[in-house]
Amino acid sequence: METLFTGLITSKLRIKILMRLFLNTERHAYLRELAEEFDSSPSQIKSELDQMREADLLTSRKNGRQVLFSANTKHPVFNELHSMVKKALGMDRILDSIIMRLGNLQKAILVDDYAKGKDSGIIDLVLIGDIDKQNLLDLTIKTERYIKRKIRTLVLTPEEYEKLNNQWLNRPFLILWECERASSTPAVS
Known part of the structure; x- marks a missing residue:
């Protein structure tokens, strides 16, 4: 997947997660849902989600036993990332x-x-x-x-x-x- 992010972000999985969560910020995703969608192991997805959450790009909340992830719309670069995803x-x-x-x-x-x-x-x-x-x-x-x-x-x-x-x-x-x-x-x- 060649996008605007290729070269800027080296992890293809992180690019997919950005595209998934930053286009429509009303949407959210579970770890296993992303693993299935991207045909990746849950541990790979968890690693990427943890890094993005650590950078405050994502927010998370518990929903029963599962954790929901979504774009952090309050992050200082949210508007730029959202715009880049739409352009990509x-x-x-x-x-x-x-x-x-x-x-x-x-x-x-x-x-x-x-x-x-x-x-x-x-x-x-x-x-x-x-x-x-x-x-x-x-x-x-x-x-x-x-x-x-x-x-x-x-x-x-x-x-x-x-x-x-x-x-x-x-x-x-x-x-x-x-x-x-x-x-x-x-x-x-």
């Missing part, structure tokens, strides 16, 4: 392309793997508004080449989104962008 995954390019050229976009939502911070190679986006679908296809193809990941889009009108709003409650999501005038549309929580 190409989110900045996707947003710039989509917002500027698609017509009347009201909301852009990242769902599933990438919303969890998992770099699966397929980015799922839900776009709400009056979208120029031909322009979207063209932008998607160009952006995929640039970020070396596939992009799947679901375009909904505000009315369709409102009807399906409850569907998003059980899926990981991250609101990437929302038009200020779209605030009358119910937000996914």
